[in-house]
Amino acid sequence: MRMTWRLTSAAFAVATALVSHTASAQTEDTAVNRAGGMVGAVAGLGIGTCTGCGAGFGFGVEGGYTFGFHLYVGANFTYELGKVNSWLFEPQVGYDLALFGDLPILLRPYVGLGYESFSIGSAASGSCANSGDPTLCQSLLNSVSTSFGGFVISPGALATYAITPHIYAGADLRFDIGTASGFGGVTINILAAGGYRF
Numbered sequence: 001m002r003m004t005w006r007l008t009s010a011a012f013a014v015a016t017a018l019v020s021h022t023a024s025a026q027t028e029d030t031a032v033n034r035a036g037g038m039v040g041a042v043a044g045l046g047i048g049t050c051t052g053c054g055a056g057f058g059f060g061v062e063g064g065y066t067f068g069f070h071l072y073v074g075a076n077f078t079y080e081l082g083k084v085n086s087w088l089f090e091p092q093v094g095y096d097l098a099l100f101g102d103l104p105i106l107l108r109p110y111v112g113l114g115y116e117s118f119s120i121g122s123a124a125s126g127s128c129a130n131s132g133d134p135t136l137c138q139s140l141l142n143s144v145s146t147s148f149g150g151f152v153i154s155p156g157a158l159a160t161y162a163i164t165p166h167i168y169a170g171a172d173l174r175f176d177i178g179t180a181s182g183f184g185g186v187t188i189n190i191l192a193a194g195g196y197r198f
Helices: 003-032 120-125 136-142
Strands: 036-048 056-068 073-083 083-095 106-118 148-162 169-179 186-197
Touching: 036 073, 036 169, 056 083, 056 186, 073 106, 083 148, 106 169, 148 186
Parallel strands: none
Antiparallel strands: 036 056, 036 186, 056 073, 073 083, 083 106, 106 148, 148 169, 169 186
16 A cells, blocks of 8 residues: 555656646747747838938848847848838847736847948939928939948837747837938838747
8 A cells, every 4th residue: 555655656746747847848938038039021111200201111021039048139121112212231139028927928129230221212203392401302313323321220129929839920110210311310110020930
């Protein structure tokens, strides 16, 4: 009887340890701020504050890796269509936060530093007369064959909801602060985001 009790107790202890270890592993594997890579896409509205910029439609791709201590390192490429067309490439550094307990919501404040190139779209020609600075606007149109751009710093925040442990959707708010001549203003990007974590 004593032997049976000991065997039963030992089996129960082993089973409890296995269940506890499995639950712990599952918690780590499914945590929204766990270590691992990600690839995704963004699309939405970009509102420029520079003269004649107006609003445009932006879309792009992003990817990166989150380390075990929640530091995110990645990159983003965005293309924007509007009165002023542009493309932006920048490395980004952020920090992944799970602020809502068991809810599968991730908040990632980040900052990017990269390069943005501009070209004047044909739609801009009709808006020069109505712009705040038609002289500057027209001079930019006259230099349409010239490639111009500058460095950009982009603070922002990404908020995502994990639909599954690997698939997420959310929103990205990013402020592109430019240095290019005539385009030194801020572009406010309000983007939908989605992708895959692995």
